[in-house]
Amino acid sequence: MANEELEPIIIAFCCNWCSYAGADLAGVSRVQYPTNLRIIRVMCSGMVHPNLVIDALTKGADGVLILGCHPGDCHYLEGNLRAEGRKEAIELMLEDFGVEPERFRLEWVSASEGPRFAEVVREMTETVRELGPSPYKA
């Protein structure tokens, strides 16, 4: 059941070269999206250690996003594909920790996709609201 009252905290690891710029573009274009997102800038989606995702979700984050460049567009050749390669491992670990797999999402958002960035954030906020607060929330 959707929880309209819940103000979840969603952490997004955004690649400096694509989704972080896409988030800036959403701003420049004044595309409005929910206020629940907290962006952490990284140089590449391939830099995000699986432990960071697990830690965030087991410390009370309601959702975690990793937003990287579309395949073929990685500033560092193939960091985004490495991030994708780790996705399954992250999902397996989340299962062990009893965290719903929907709380973690890996998406590709380019620097020119401001509206798409906002869309991804909206969807994730919606998903997390439906799930309710994180089981680890104090």
Added chain:
Amino acid sequence: MVRLTINGIEVEVEKGSTVIEAAEKLGIKIPTLCHHKSLEPYGACRVCLVELETPRGSKIEASCVYPAQEGLVVKTDTERVLKTRRMMVELLLARCPDAVALKQLASSLGLEDTRFPKKNEDCILCGLCARVCQERMGVGAVTFLNRGADRKISTPYDKHSPICMACGACQVVCPVDVVDLSKVTLREPRPILADYDAGLAPRSSIYVPFPQAIPKVATIDPHTCMHLLNDVCRSCENFCDAGAIDFDQEDQTEEIDVGAVILAPGFEQFNPELKKEFGYGRYPNVISSLQFERILSASGPYVGKVLRPSDLKHPNRIAWIQCVGSREVDRNYCSSVCCMYATKEAVIAKEHEPDLECTIFYIDMRAYGKGFDAYYNRAKELGVRYVRCSPSSIKEVAENNNLKITYQGEDGERVTEEFDMVVLSTGLGPPQDAHDLVRMYGIDLNQHGFAATQGLAPVETSRPGVYVCGPFAGPKDIPETVMEASASASKAMALLAEARGSLIRGKEYPPEKDVTGQEPRIGVFVCHCGKNIGGVADVPSVVEYARTLPDVVYAEDNLYTCSTDTQEGIKQMIAEHDLNRVVVASCSPRTHEPLFRNTCREAGLNEYLFEMANIRDQCTWVHMREPEKATQKSKDLLRMAVAKARTLEPLHKSSLKVNNAALVIGGGMAGMTAALNLADQGFQVHLVEKEEELGGNFRHIHSLLNGGNPQQTLTQTIERIEFHPRITVYVGSTLSEVEGSVGNFTSTISRNGTQKRVGHGVAIVATGATEYEPTEYLYGEHPRVLTQVTLEEWISSNRVELQELKSVVMIQCVGSRDEERPYCSRVCCSQAVKNALALKKLRPDMAVTVLYRDIRTYGLYEQYYREARERGVRFIRYEEDRKPRVSSSDGGLRVSTLDPVLNATVHIDCDMVVLAAAIVPRGDTEEVSKLFKVALNQDRYFLEAHMKLRPVDFATDGVFMCGLAHCPKSVEESIAQADAAAARAATLLSKDEIALEATISEVVDENCDGCAYCIDPCPYNALSLIEYMYEGSIKKGIERDAALCKGCGVCQATCPKKGIYIRSFRLEQLSAMVDAALEVA
């Protein structure tokens, strides 16, 4: 100055200010309908009421007219104020019950309706329209009429005003949106159309030209600014918080002494209004390709929605008409880019609206560039329809503004189809000011009005020292433009080699403070960004909050943290409070981090002790209607930034000495050109050629369409190479080993078993390509089936066989554009035209037939295609799945092909068949790719770092490419690309040392156990496994090459033991931000 107190907060304002202005200074919002910053106080609506405390008790006054006085005590939100305000709004609502702004105001005050009888007027009599017209525009076209209950706003005698300028200021200021300009004047208001939006959207007189403008500052259009034209208005001054409006600025003329000039004025889009038959300018839904480009853009007039101008509805069917203003008698050239941009526009439009039907009407599909044919094929798969026909006119359907196009269908019958919108693929013409440039620089233009260049000197104008690049020298796409830009730069650099660096002044910084062992002392600077942040979030409360965060010893807010005076302020605060970390909460680090880092550095602080919180682009701009949440989020983002700042460490960019020599692999025209250019610039060059002589494919080129003598140029070039003191040539040699990285390579050159090692800072790959050896069309079986290259040799050596020829058939796309090689070889169409013209010259009665799929004589080659047709060369198209057949009997040859226009098979008996054999990568391409660890594309050509913007760079630093190794291209284009590669190489070679990025990986020897998980994932091969002695035993570990590491951090995320990290993005640092995000403020 006077001091007063509003809601308990003291504020100081200039004498003569009003109470509402004082409140605004404090960020206290008082609702009002009639107050306007640029107009005199008026006090009409009485909504802005406030309570004033006086010795004789309190009183209610309109804050917009009440002067701010010393000691005045004001309250804006008492129960008495709210009650009175509600009453005022109720009265207004009774007058205008349907005014949207009024209803919103009422509901914000908790009012649902008015208790007074409703009058159903539309105007609230705020007087803004009349006041702006009189006070600011100096016109007074509308004014208050009548008295008491009959009072209204109108023109004198309610007649159309003869003095109204239809400027629309009244409409802009009206809070209830009821000004009907057509009642005021008979003049048609003319919006100022934005150039950037190709005339699809209006702009104001003062404007930022486009979102990415550099510098991104507003400019005043002197042709429309009411102040500059009529000495009135000046409204913008009242709104610019920074006080940056300066009406007195004038153009300044500066004189600069230069040794070379590069002309890059671009092109002028063909004006489609000249093509009356297409109705552009008359039919609203006929637009130019540039306009459609804007429609597709998220920052465009329809915010990225595919809409048509007449009714702003989604079109279902869009047609593109190609070659509008190209390939005509008057404009006898091809605009080179329209086929691909139309294809791109259709594909993107379909991405926006999958059900959209896109039809492209074309003559020849000129997808000749690298990867273009693959893109074209993908467009067809996506459902973009291509109709090979050039419609002669467009008719509008009056009732729905749809457009009818009549064309010849595939079976030859006439078809009329209706479309919702038509895009004209308008061509590229010479820039409007071309003739001024001619006069100023004394250069020649060609017959089309483009800058005249010589085929083998593509960026040189007729005047030495004046170079040209981009479409000013003829229509071309972005990669060729970028290549020519670098090429012209390298030509200028070679010319001015002696003066290189002589005008550069280095910047002096104070010595860096040592912060080791110090507890963090963080200074926080929160930006209002005018209203961009401060208008949404409560900035003062964010600053208050900052002061409560750990290790924050100082916090302040700034109107603009990026302004020059704030930089001085930051430096002062760093000194005053002994700050050793700085956090700025403002916009994006992508745009402003370099500025603030520089400020830190100027204050003696290491530039990496700086962190930003993006509270504008990623907060107030995207949460404009949720001020409270935006304030909370700003605090959260700031807390995260402070958490990271506490963990920051000073970093230093290491530097690497550069070996100033270059290695060029390949001694064809591209390699030789690059080598000569670099040598002329003063660098040592090692030129390696695997054959015993220099020249490569260029040895087989004997004539050029645009004149010039290739073989003479070849001889001269080889001579210059051989006698150049800075070039060492290694013929009959190959590269067997390459070590090192940018700045310091060591390569092994092998010749007949002997080896030589040379050091170099950069490498240029110019290994070329070769001709495909056909297996089809009796090639190799019949002596009169040759390739175009052989025919060119025959023509140049005047072979006797040519004298007897009566009929020649040329077949295009032999080995190109098929399943095995899905790319176009780009040069064969012009080569066929060139050879056909040569044959016709030899014997005008010779029958020459060219069998083609699309004639791709792009750019200025088009005129020769026309000439060939005029001289009687026959062009017959064939389809990919119905290729021509060549048979031989009694020594003669017969070519049979299905002519799709006649829809019948044509048999041509001929004495010679000439095949346009494909250009294919060389066999040793993979070896070179492995030696330098650089990538190839699917067609086995070298892969550039970016298709459009970095067309000669590899993703690997210090390695560049040019010529056919990159993709098929003409010799002129190879030469331009070679000069471009030399320019890019020189950016490194001209330095004594290069600074390496500081935020790269760092191995933690204590944690690393040498498991080597990180080595394979590293995309730059920057990590290697080492063994070393540690406490008497052998320990395994990882060594990182600082010159190769780019700091992507794949290693950090792969390591299971925290044995390697990225500086400034350590796991602990990212974790600190996560923890801070989860703390609730």
